Amino acid sequence: MIKEGTVKRIKKFSDDRNFNQFHSPANLAKSISIEANELLECFQWDEVNYDLSEVKDEIADVSVYIVDLCLKLGLDLDEIINKKMDKNEAKYPVEKAYGKATKYTKL
Numbered sequence: 358m359i360k361e362g363t364v365k366r367i368k369k370f371s372d373d374r375n376f377n378q379f380h381s382p383a384n385l386a387k388s389i390s391i392e393a394n395e396l397l398e399c400f401q402w403d404e405v406n407y408d409l410s411e412v413k414d415e416i417a418d419v420s421v422y423i424v425d426l427c428l429k430l431g432l433d434l435d436e437i438i439n440k441k442m443d444k445n446e447a448k449y450p451v452e453k454a455y456g457k458a459t460k461y462t463k464l
Contacts, residue, residue: 389423392419393415396418399412
């Protein structure tokens with residue numbers, strides 16, 4: 358997923374510019390939401406003929422803020438993703454969820 362060298366580069370970017378003073382957990386969460394909406398905007402009027410370059414930039418922006426938030430909170434992104442996947446696998450067993458877009462409470 359995200360390599361350690363990339364995480365270090367993101368941390369160095371913020372450290373070198375003294376941006377961490379602005380990176381409260383709340384501010385980072387807001388930034389993730391804002392950037393996620395900019396990603397959604399890439400598909401606003403046309404879900405087929407989108408600009409892949411813009412999509413990549415917005416995915417990167419969301420990802421950088423997620424890494425920043427994990428660094429701020431002392432979280433291991435890989436660990437928390439895998440713990441959540443354990444929960445998702447339990448809520449959506451293959452035999453009940455396969456090919457369905459139904460919420461787990463309705464399976």
